[in-house]
Amino acid sequence: MDSRTRLLDATATLLADHGYHGTGMKEILSASGAVAGSLYHHFPGGKDQLAAAAVERAAQVIGERMERALATRPPGDAVEAFYAASAETLVASGFRYGCPVGTPAAEAAILGEPVAAAVCGAFTGWEAAIGRGLCAHGWPEEEAARTASLLLALFEGALLVARAERSTAPLELAARHSRALVERFSS
Secondary structure, X not given: OOHHHHHHHHHHHHHHHHOOOOOOHHHHHHHXXXXXXXXXXXXXXXXXXXXXXXXXXXXXXXXXXXXXXXXXXXXXXXXXXXXXXXXXHHHHOOOOOOOOOHHHHOOHHHOOHHHHHHHHHHHHHHXXXXXXXXXXXXXXXXXXHHXXXXXXXXXXXXXXXXXXXXXXXXXXXXXXXXXXXXXXXXX
16 A cells, blocks of 8 residues: 555544544654655645545545445345444444544534545535435435435534443434434335
8 A cells, every 4th residue: 555545544543533622743753654755745734735635535435335325235235234334343443443534423513624624525525426316216306305404414413422421322222213214205
């Protein structure tokens, strides 16, 4: 794996754990195994540019995962599987690893423009991906868009509460309600 990819992956992981302001450049370099010269070669704009690129990359990977899940399963199964995978990751990390987009989003009011824009773009992209997936299952476009927004808000909120409570119960509850929500139309 090249140094740019290692920097992006390490930054995304650290953002999910600590948020933007809790993640330092030394920590990114240590976690990535990259040297400072490499960081500034790939990201001359420094931490803001690196964090924005890491959020964008993580958002793309997660968005593609969402789309694949909705393309290969009924919506209720896809939603439930996404929650289950997130709960598993959360438990495996000792309730540290949140979302590489959602965790820094909690700091949105004080983020620099590049990172704030990347976070906003990630959420918009995920809503669109979920909406497209629902439309592929016969949902009307407007209803799919509204439901996608609600599903994303429910997931991100449940993940935040699960981390705070150190329990997967909020994710399990949100998964059941999300499944019921998407099955309401599909029935």
